[in-house]
Amino acid sequence: MKIVVIGGTGLVGSQVVDRLKGRHEVVAASPQTGVDTVTGAGLAGALEGAQVVVDLSNSPSFAEEDATRFFRESTSNLLNAEAQAGVRHHVILSIVGAEGIDSGYMRAKVVQEDLVKASEAGWSIVRSTQFLEFLGSIADAATVDGVVHMAPVRFQPIASADVARIVAEVAAGAPLAGTVEIAGPKVFAFDEIVRTHLASHGDRRRVLTDPGATYFGAPLTDGELVPAGPARLGEISYEAWRAAQA
Incomplete structure (x- = not known):
């Protein structure tokens, strides 16, 4: 089976x-390999003979207008090219x-999900919590x-x-026509895991437990960073991940 990994x-x-x-x-496709999902350059050649596409591309900008434009154009181009190539399974993270x-x-990201759900081909969505990295x-x-402000909400990085393992398993299987949520094996308090992580690196910054702290500018309520x-x-x-990094 030929699987094309966008953002590979x-x-x-x-x-x-x-x-x-x-x-x-397996084909690892990215702008570095001559495949650009926004312009469509290189897509037809990369997808020729493919049965599965895994889309791990990401917007270079987190601004809403820029990110929405990226995911709309990139996803639309991919889905159209996949229809032409006869791809049977589209997977996104x-x-x-x-x-x-x-x-x-x-x-x-929700715009991207909605485009995939509306497509006629088989599809699977893997929703992940934040990466430990x-x-x-x-x-x-x-x-x-100099002070780290963290909200005391649940966090399950x-x-x-593990993300790669599960995405690969989903890609190699039949389309889910649905969404699977994935998370780490343990739930932490957000402020506590950040405090522990910084201390493990010898980072002396004080971590302040702040219920009003934002997450990359977004306000948080408990439950938003863990599977529902x-x-x-x-x-x-x-602990195992940290030991491996060391």
């Missing part, structure tokens, strides 16, 4: 490619809680005058390796 050179994409190669014909968090980027970036974005219902859980604990 990125953090998750490269791991999805590694998991699928050897068992399937989205975000747990995207419809509830007051964020322009999250609304753009981004804990440092989260702390940096929440830092004001997942290792990107049943979810597939990753196998890699924070």
Whole structure:
């Protein structure tokens, strides 16, 4: 089976490619390999003979207008090219809680999901919680005058390796015509896991528990960063992931 991974050179994409190669014909497609989903350049050639497309592309801008334009144009071009090529399964990676968090980027991801759901081909949506790899970036974005402001809400981060494993399994299977949510094996308090993570790196910044703290500019209420219902859980604990990073 030929599987094309859009964004196949990125953090998750490269791991999805590694998991699928050897068992399937896998193409890692990205602007670096001459495939641009926004302009359509290289799409027809990359998709020729493909049965599955995994879309892990991402907007270069998190601004709502830019991100919405990216996901609308990229997804529409992909779905049209897939119809021409006879692709039978379209898989995307989205975000747990995207419809509830007051964020322009999250609304753009919902636009992407809706386009996929409206397509006539088979499709699957994998919604993930935040990656463990981004804990440092989260702390940096929440830092004001040297103090990290974190809301005391539930947080269930997942290792990107677990994300890649599950996405690869979904891609190799039959279309779900639905959404599966995935998350890490343990629920933390958001402020506590960031405090623990910074301390493990010798980062002396104070983490302030702040109910009014935002998440990349978006206000938070408890429950928005964890699955609302049943979810597939990753196998890699924070402790095991941290040890592997060290």
